[in-house]
Amino acid sequence: MATTVHEPPQIDHARPQSTNGDSGNGGWRRLVPPDGNPRVTLDYSPPPSSTAIWVVIFAITMMFAAFTSALIVRKSSSLDWQSFTLPSILYLNTLLLIASSITLEVARRRVTTFMGGLRSQVEDPARWLYITLFLGLLFVAGQYIAWSQLRAEGLYLATNPSSSFFYLLTVTHALHVLGGLGGLIYVIVKLDKSVLRQNQLIATARYWHFMGALWVYLLLLLWMKV
Amino acid sequence: MHDMSVQEHHHAPPTSFIRKHVFSLDHKVIGKQYYGLALIAAFFGMFLSWLMRIHLAWNNAPIPGLQLLSKAGAPGGVMTPEYYLQLMTMHGTIMVFFVLTTAPFAAFGNYFLPIQVGAEDMPFPRFNMMSFWVTFTAFVVLVSSFFLSDGPTLGGWTQYAPLNAVGAVAGPGQGLGVVLWMTSIALFCVGQLLGSLNFITTTLDLRVKGMSLMRLPLSAWAWFITSCMGLTAFAVLMPACILAILDHVAGTSFFVPSNLVINDQLQPHSGGSTLLWQHLFWFFGHPEVYIAIVPGLGIVSHVLLANMRKQMLSQRTLIYSMGALAVLSYMVYGHHMFVSGMNPYSSLAFSFPTLVITIPSTIVVLIWTFSLYGSKLRINSASLFALGFISMFVSGGVSGFFLAQPSIDIMLHATYFVVGHFHLVMGVAAMFGIFAGTYFWFPKMFGRFMNETLGRVHFWLSFVGAYCIFMPFHYLGMAGNVRRYASFVDDYLQPLIPVHRFITVAALCTGAAQLVFLYNLIHSRFWGKPAPDNPWEATSLEWSTPTTPPPFDNFGGKHPVVYHDPFQYGVQSSVGDYVMQTSPEQVATEHDEK
Numbered sequence: 001m002a003t004t005v006h007e008p009p010q011i012d013h014a015r016p017q018s019t020n021g022d023s024g025n026g027g028w029r030r031l032v033p034p035d036g037n038p039r040v041t042l043d044y045s046p047p048p049s050s051t052a053i054w055v056v057i058f059a060i061t062m063m064f065a066a067f068t069s070a071l072i073v074r075k076s077s078s079l080d081w082q083s084f085t086l087p088s089i090l091y092l093n094t095l096l097l098i099a100s101s102i103t104l105e106v107a108r109r110r111v112t113t114f115m116g117g118l119r120s121q122v123e124d125p126a127r128w129l130y131i132t133l134f135l136g137l138l139f140v141a142g143q144y145i146a147w148s149q150l151r152a153e154g155l156y157l158a159t160n161p162s163s164s165f166f167y168l169l170t171v172t173h174a175l176h177v178l179g180g181l182g183g184l185i186y187v188i189v190k191l192d193k194s195v196l197r198q199n200q201l202i203a204t205a206r207y208w209h210f211m212g213a214l215w216v217y218l219l220l221l222l223w224m225k226v
Numbered sequence: 227m228h229d230m231s232v233q234e235h236h237h238a239p240p241t242s243f244i245r246k247h248v249f250s251l252d253h254k255v256i257g258k259q260y261y262g263l264a265l266i267a268a269f270f271g272m273f274l275s276w277l278m279r280i281h282l283a284w285n286n287a288p289i290p291g292l293q294l295l296s297k298a299g300a301p302g303g304v305m306t307p308e309y310y311l312q313l314m315t316m317h318g319t320i321m322v323f324f325v326l327t328t329a330p331f332a333a334f335g336n337y338f339l340p341i342q343v344g345a346e347d348m349p350f351p352r353f354n355m356m357s358f359w360v361t362f363t364a365f366v367v368l369v370s371s372f373f374l375s376d377g378p379t380l381g382g383w384t385q386y387a388p389l390n391a392v393g394a395v396a397g398p399g400q401g402l403g404v405v406l407w408m409t410s411i412a413l414f415c416v417g418q419l420l421g422s423l424n425f426i427t428t429t430l431d432l433r434v435k436g437m438s439l440m441r442l443p444l445s446a447w448a449w450f451i452t453s454c455m456g457l458t459a460f461a462v463l464m465p466a467c468i469l470a471i472l473d474h475v476a477g478t479s480f481f482v483p484s485n486l487v488i489n490d491q492l493q494p495h496s497g498g499s500t501l502l503w504q505h506l507f508w509f510f511g512h513p514e515v516y517i518a519i520v521p522g523l524g525i526v527s528h529v530l531l532a533n534m535r536k537q538m539l540s541q542r543t544l545i546y547s548m549g550a551l552a553v554l555s556y557m558v559y560g561h562h563m564f565v566s567g568m569n570p571y572s573s574l575a576f577s578f579p580t581l582v583i584t585i586p587s588t589i590v591v592l593i594w595t596f597s598l599y600g601s602k603l604r605i606n607s608a609s610l611f612a613l614g615f616i617s618m619f620v621s622g623g624v625s626g627f628f629l630a631q632p633s634i635d636i637m638l639h640a641t642y643f644v645v646g647h648f649h650l651v652m653g654v655a656a657m658f659g660i661f662a663g664t665y666f667w668f669p670k671m672f673g674r675f676m677n678e679t680l681g682r683v684h685f686w687l688s689f690v691g692a693y694c695i696f697m698p699f700h701y702l703g704m705a706g707n708v709r710r711y712a713s714f715v716d717d718y719l720q721p722l723i724p725v726h727r728f729i730t731v732a733a734l735c736t737g738a739a740q741l742v743f744l745y746n747l748i749h750s751r752f753w754g755k756p757a758p759d760n761p762w763e764a765t766s767l768e769w770s771t772p773t774t775p776p777p778f779d780n781f782g783g784k785h786p787v788v789y790h791d792p793f794q795y796g797v798q799s800s801v802g803d804y805v806m807q808t809s810p811e812q813v814a815t816e817h818d819e820k
Contacts, residue, residue: 048349048427055423055457062461066509070469070502074480078497158477161497168472 053203057210060176064214067172071165071225082160086222087149093142094219097177100135101212103128104184108205111191115198126191132208133184136177143174162226169218173211180208239778249359251351252778256358257337258671263362264329264660269744270369271320272737274313281305283723283730285713298398299377307712308398311380314710315399316368318383319407321653322514323414324365329660330521331456332361332421335449337671339425341768342446344434344786346779348424357424361417368410371403379403382710384511387481387503391473392495395488405474408467415464418456425453436788440542441807443766443792444531447545448524451552452517458556459513466506473498504566508559515652516555519619520548522659523590526612529666530594532764533609534601535803536796539593547586547593554583564632565639573632580630587623591616607681611662614689615655621693622651625700640710643703646696654692661688661743668747669761673774674754680746684739691736698725763804766792770808 075081107128114125147167155163183204190196240246250256280289288303299309340348348354371378376398381390385407394401429442429450442450469480473495481503482495523544531538538544560568560576594616603609625647628634638644661684668676707714707722714723760769772782786808794805797813805813 048431051427051430052350052423055426059419059423059457059461062458063465066462066465066506070465070480070506073499073502073505074497077499077502078484080479080484080497157472158479161479164472164478164480168469 047197047199049199049203053206056207060210060214063172064169064218067165067169068221071169071221074161074165075225078161080160081162083162083226084150084153084155084160086166086219086226087146089142089146089149090219093139093146094215096135096139096142097212097215100132100139101209103135104132104205104208107132108201111196111201112198115196126188129184129188129191133181133188136181136184136208140174140177140181143170146170166222166226169222173215173218176214177211180204180211183207249355251347251355253336253340253348253351253354254671254776254780256354257333257335259358260328260333260336260361263358263365264325264333265744265747267320267324267328267365268657269740271317271325272740274317274320276734276737277305278310278313278317279726279730279733281310281712282714283727285715295372296377298375305712308380309377310712311382311397311710312377312399312403315380315382315407316372316378319368319411320365322383322518323411324361324368326518326652326656327418327456327514328361330525330656330663331449331452331517332357332418334445334525334660334663334667335425335452335521336421338667338768339446339449340428340432341771341776341780342443342766342792343428343432344437344767344781344788345428345432346781346785349427349432350424353420354424357417357420360413360420364410364413364417367406367413371399371406374399374403374406376401377403379407381407384507385470385503386507387470387500388483388486388493388495388498389488390470390503391481391498392486392488392493393474395491395493401474405471408471408474412464412467412471415460415467418460419464422453422457422460425449426457429453434785434788437807440545441788441791443524444527444538444541444544445521445524448521448527448548451548452520455513455517455520455552455555459510459517462506463510466503466510469506470503501563501566501568504563505559508562509556511562512559513552513555515648516551518652518656519659520551522615522619522656523548525659525663525666526615527594528766529608529612529662530598530603531793531795532666532762533604533606533612534597534795535604536597536601537793539597541791541793544590544593547589550586551583554579554586558583561630561632561635564635570632577630577632581627584623584627584630587619591620606665607676607678607685608662608666610682610685610689611658611665614685615658615662617689618650618655618658618692621697622647622649622655626651638703640708641703642699642707642709645709646699646703649696649699650692654696658688661685664747666762667768668750668754669757669774670768670771671775672751672754673757674750675757675761676750676754677746680742684743684746687739687742688736691732691739694732695729695736698729701725760806763802765790765794765804765806767807770806 107125110128111125147170150163150166155166157164157167187196187201187204190200240250240252245251247255250259277289277292280287286304289300289305290303292300292303292305296309299306299312305313336348336354340346368378376394379385379390379399380397381400381404385404389396389400390404390408392400393404429439429446433439433442469478472478473480473482477494479495479498481500482493482498483500484496484498486493486495527538527544557579558576560572561580564573564576625643629638629644629647665676665681668674702722702725703709705722707719711719714720714726757774759771759774762769767786767788768776770786771777771780787810788807789810790805790807792807794807794813796803797805799805799809799811799813801809805811
């Protein structure tokens with residue numbers, strides 16, 4: 001789990017604060033031109049990865065909103081819906097994913113401190129990232145155990161619409177979690193090479209927390225509807 | 227070139243052929259790749275429409291060589307009804323997805339959005355490259371269904387359930403053909419989501435110093451609004467396709483109801499909802515109409531401004547109107563389902579916003595009209611097609627008033643009236659927007675002018691031809707001519723066949739006129755008159771690049787600084803009646819939205 005730590009990378013400073021009372025961005029709020037000519041306005045935009053992660057989160061939200069509406073419509077359209085008890089391991093998996101969000105937050109703060117040049121306070125900044133990665137892998141493994149348990153009970157994808165939606169939602173979520181694990185590995189590798197930028201870490205953390213929140217929503221949905 | 231800061235550019239241009247022309251990360255190359263894909267798709271889709279039109283006009287007459295395309299679908303060259311539906315499905319799918327979405331949004335947007343905001347590229351070039359190649363793969367997957375033994379799917383571009391989910395029993399192409407269609411469209415969604423991600427981040431985060439949102443050109447605004455729509459719409463269509471594929475290959479029952487008997491066979495599904503597909507599809511489908519047309523609104527505004535040589539009546543109102551169209555487009559989709567059996571009160575709920583959406587559309591047209599009033603419009607191929615766009619947009623939009631009302635729609639639904647409506651307002655208008663953009667930006671993209679005489683010939687033949695094709699459709703619809711029928715020989719529709727023949731002749735001639743455009747495009751690419759950096763005396767950033775076509779990093783290793791609104795025309799400056807966005811020169815009559 002240990003990693004080679006090189007020199008701390010350059011900190012990616014936050015946007016400089018505008019001095020003319022507006023947001024400082026190119027045009028989010030009405031801009032006040034600085035005194036005199038030429039009429040240039042300040043423009044300090046956020047790093048694209050910060051915006052991009054919200055765009056990704058929005059697209060995934062729309063996708064699961066579509067699945068949710070499909071579930072509600074499908075359940076009410078016919079009497080063939082057969083409820084079943086959710087595998088209890090899902091609750092343990094939920095705890096794992098929530099715990100991984102906490103460890104990632106710890107990791108984010110430690111890495112930020114490390115990148116700020118305070119090396120003496122942080123011996124191994126990647127340690128908590130590895131713990132998060134491990135918890136994430138445990139979550140996916142736990143989901144696989146849940147699918148295996150349902151299979152052993154004779155509940156397959158096409159057995160009933162309730163099981164169809166269970167597999168659909170949990171597998172789609174797990175695939176997105178795997179994407180998040182890929183992001184964590186990317187961050188660890190970048191940190192190892194001392195080329196990590198802070199906004200990359202923040203974007204990965206946001207995505208990971210979203211995966212956790214999405215899973216809690218899906219669990220509630222499945223618990224109520226399945 | 228005016229004032230530039232001295233920030234250095236860090237990327238070196240690629241040197242290998244593959245990196246330069248095939249798997250390129252350069253937004254300009256990707257834009258041209260999208261344009262090329264749309265061009266191929268457009269001519270292929272048009273060819274399919276020719277075959278359909280010939281069959282409708284001269285039913286049961288053999289079309290020489292058609293049997294080579296499909297032995298089963300056209301034995302002896304005579305098209306079967308099923309093959310007609312297959313061609314119709316592929317025509318609609320190719321045109322809507324791979325032409326009307328791809329060309330005005332992905333092609334021009336990719337090429338010009340980063341330049342218009344002053345960036346050297348999109349923020350995620352690898353995603354951008356993936357976006358094109360996933361879209362290209364989607365096209366290949368779709369067209370490959372022509373090589374299936376029973377041909378492509380015949381379910382129409384809307385692929386209504388349950389026929390999209392029960393397999394080959396529903397007809398030729400409804401087995402693997404549907405799976406390929408769904409796979410293709412799901413891939414297309416992935417490609418467009420990646421594209422939207424880049425468009426949104428480019429617009430919000432990569433604007434150069436001085437480029438506030440209100441200083442963005444209208445075309446950039448249109449691409450930004452479209453990418454927001456695409457993000458929402460394609461993220462819903464993709465799961466719908468996944469559900470349909472699962473119904474096909476995994477035996478689930480999302481869309482197939484109980485006790486469904488097709489061709490005397492009881493289907494092994496139960497309890498699904500056929501309307502569920504319609505809801506999911508049209509939640510995407512109606513915004514898709516605006517995904518096709520909003521970039522056209524931006525391109526036409528951009529072209530008109532450069533040729534009017536005066537300000538738009540209100541640039542801000544035009545931007546708000548495009549935004550209103552985008553928001554409202556999600557609230558009207560139920561008007562496609564008035565006859566689906568949904569609650570009549572639901573019809574009213576969808577009818578009202580459908581009528582409301584005509585307000586921002588009308589505002590846009592009025593702004594154009596009153597801005598044009600009194601202007602000394604420079605007449606050229608680009609401005610002619612921009613005017614043609616307005617004409618088509620209005621003509622096609624007016625019939626929307628009728629269709630928006632459930633009581634009238636019940637009669638007109640699934641008739642040629644609807645076909646005429648959406649072809650004019652979404653198809654031809656968007657195509658005219660593409661043509662306007664092509665004639666306008668070609669000198670910047672390739673450093674050469676397109677032939678102006680051929681451009682005008684192309685315009686007039688297309689303008690007159692499009693009306694000859696699509697206005698009679700409205701008459702046919704009011705006469706009760708249902709759409710999607712392969713022949714009209716046996717019943718009350720027989721008297722309408724002469725109208726169909728007229729339309730077919732018009733379609734063949736108008737299609738042939740597009741060959742003039744194709745010739746002009748290819749010939750001008752290599753032998754056209756060389757163009758200067760700013761041939762139209764336009765103001766936005768794409769015209770201030772140091773070379774034409776722009777260098778790899780767009781601005782020669784520097785970032786421009788923006789001082790003005792994008793459309794400072796009709797002013798007194800040292801260079802003429804305009805001030806470029808990058809010019810620090812102050813002019814007396816300046817109007818700045820900031």
